[in-house]
Amino acid sequence: QQQVKQSPQSLIVQKGGISIINCAYENTAFDYFPWYQQFPGKGPALLIAIRPDVSEKKEGRFTISFNKSAKQFSLHIMDSQPGDSATYFCAASMRWGAQKLVFGQGTRLTINP
Amino acid sequence: KAGVTQTPRYLIKTRGQQVTLSCSPISGHRSVSWYQQTPGQGLQFLFEYFSETQRNKGNFPGRFSGRQFSNSRSEMNVSTLELGDSALYLCASSSDRNSPLHFGNGTRLTVT
Numbered sequence: 234q235q236q237v238k239q240s241p242q243s244l245i246v247q248k249g250g251i252s253i254i255n256c257a258y259e260n261t262a263f264d265y266f267p268w269y270q271q272f273p274g275k276g277p278a279l280l281i282a283i284r285p286d287v288s289e290k291k292e293g294r295f296t297i298s299f300n301k302s303a304k305q306f307s308l309h310i311m312d313s314q315p316g317d318s319a320t321y322f323c324a325a326s327m328r329w330g331a332q333k334l335v336f337g338q339g340t341r342l343t344i345n346p
Numbered sequence: 347k348a349g350v351t352q353t354p355r356y357l358i359k360t361r362g363q364q365v366t367l368s369c370s371p372i373s374g375h376r377s378v379s380w381y382q383q384t385p386g387q388g389l390q391f392l393f394e395y396f397s398e399t400q401r402n403k404g405n406f407p408g409r410f411s412g413r414q415f416s417n418s419r420s421e422m423n424v425s426t427l428e429l430g431d432s433a434l435y436l437c438a439s440s441s442d443r444n445s446p447l448h449f450g451n452g453t454r455l456t457v458t
Contacts, residue, residue, distance in 0.1 A: 276449030330444035332379040333402045336389035
């Protein structure tokens with residue numbers, strides 16, 4: 234029940250396209266859903282985060298969509314660029330900003346020029 | 347502002363040995379957390395420290411321990427190393443217990 238399932242494992246998108254990564258969870262007590270971006274040799278960096286009472290949050294080219302009834306949330310990267318090529322992780326925790334995060338398995342995104 | 351600093355970047359140890367990893371949080375940050383990252387298990391929470399006290403612990407054996415000092419710097423220790431402990435160990439800091447995590451670039455531990 235503590236798991237967060239992420240798909241796909243890897244994704245290839247053409248430059249300018251939309252990248253979509255999906256996550257699903259079981260624990261309805263989760264109250265904080267951040268997305269992290271990780272480049273090779275670097276630690277994860279926070280991209281954007283959402284609460285379950287919000288259906289969508291947008292920051293620049295990055296949008297989180299949240300479906301509370303389905304216990305699913307997704308990351309959309311609009312106008313994907315080669316510099317977006319990285320591994321993306323969804324995560325969940327019991328409260329906003331909690332330090333103990335449960336992470337999805339990650340999606341390796343490649344944007345072809 | 348300098349980011350989270352982890353030392354050393356790379357470590358090679360032999361099975362049965364022990365190891366200590368160090369983390370200096372972002373200046374002013376008082377909360378430090380540790381995560382283990384492996385290809386098989388992904389990112390897993392180890393523990394959280396705030397004001398020199400362990401506030402939360404993940405599902406790891408007692409061989410994994412940590413501490414936080416009065417200047418918020420933190421160390422984690424792994425005793426009696428096993429091959430399966432080979433991983434990237436990530437330290438993250440935040441200004442308090444309810445703020446987003448800022449990760450360092452990790453210490454890559456290889457156990458042979």
